[in-house]
Amino acid sequence: MIFLYHYTTKKNIRLLRSLSDASVKRQLLQLVLALVLLLLAHTLAMRYFEGLDWEDAVWLTMTTVTTVGYGDYSAITTLGRLASIILLYGAGIAILAQVVGLYFEFRQGRRARILNGDWSWDMEDHLVFINSPKEGAERYFQQLMSQLRRSALPVGQKPALIVTTHFTHGIAQSLRALDVAHINQSVIEQTAMERSSLSRAAIIAVLCPDANDPLSDSINFDIVTRVREINPTALVIAEAVADENRERLIKAGANNVVRPIRSYPELLVRTILAPGTEQVIEELFNSDGEECVRYEVALKGRWGDIAAKLIQKDIGIPLAFIDSAGQVVSNAPPDSEIEATTLYVVVRKGNLKSAHAVMTQLHD
Secondary structure, X not given: OHHHHHHHHHHHHHHHHHXXXXXXHHHHHHHHHHHHHHHHHHHHHHHHHOOOOHHHHHHHXXXXXXXXXXXXXXXXXXXXXXXXXXXXXXXXXXXXXXXXHHHHHHHHHHHHHHHOOOOOOOOOOOEEEXXXXXXXXXXXXXXXXXXXXXXXXXXXXXXXXXXOOOOOOXXXXXXXXXXXXXXXXXXXXXXXXXXXXXXXXXXXXXXXXXXXOOHHHXXXXXXXXXXXXXXXXXXXXXXXXXXXXXXXXHHHOOOEEEOOOOOOOHHHHHHHHOOOHHHHHHHHHOOOOOEEEEEEEEEEEXXXXXXXXXXXXXXXXXXXXXXXXXXXXXXXXXXXXXXXXXXXXXXXXXXXXXXXXXXXXXXX
């Protein structure tokens, strides 16, 4: 039995390399069907030639084909023994060994293909990340996916696929534990799109391999165009190195465009969870329009009243404050009593005030 298993294992390795998954399943089905017919024929032979009842005939057939051979029952007639030799010793045991070998090799091959990114996924309503950073891709996606999974929003729990050739030895177990798989194939190949079930994805993010190379924008322009043709309804997020290329990517089909900030994947996370957030965050980062201003003021009172007054007096939109213990507090409950030493406020362009003017207006 052991010899037959090793023989069929080597044979099945060659078979698995030449057959598709569907063909292997068909081969397994054919072998199982042949085995069942042989077992049935042997059971009938034991009933007819040996005079056993159904229960004992099945028991003898199964102990013989599995080479257990308890010896409590055995064929004693010439025809019964001949049936066992032809049906089980000659064919049944060999087919059983081949079925077992082919099944385990199929499972091992399937697992290896999944781990190595050589698998076609049948998904829908999932996330697809096309491309990855050239450097530190594993760390980047680990941080990004950890942030997504911590979100209370349903979109943060969707399974994710990464289409990239940068995981040459497969993705880390820590990423797989976050329900992330990958396709180890170049994004320029059409089959990579098909194997990632791109047409049924909910969100597709097109990343820049090189966050400092404006040529990445040209590559992303082509990818976004193809992605939008394949999936007209998905939310498509694209990275752009150069700001002047943002409009081109929007026209190509991207819904949102973000900067490739590799040390801060949270920007992409927020865009996935709440599209449009990236514009708000980027406005806070630059000084062209609205910007976040720190006002050194001393305030006591109910946070909801203070926040409302900041808006009513056209000072700005409050984001956070520093309390008397020196801690930054954001999104405090509106009915909480606070003692603030500093305010962080989003100020409209041209509406910057002095700290003294803010204090005066708040105390009016």
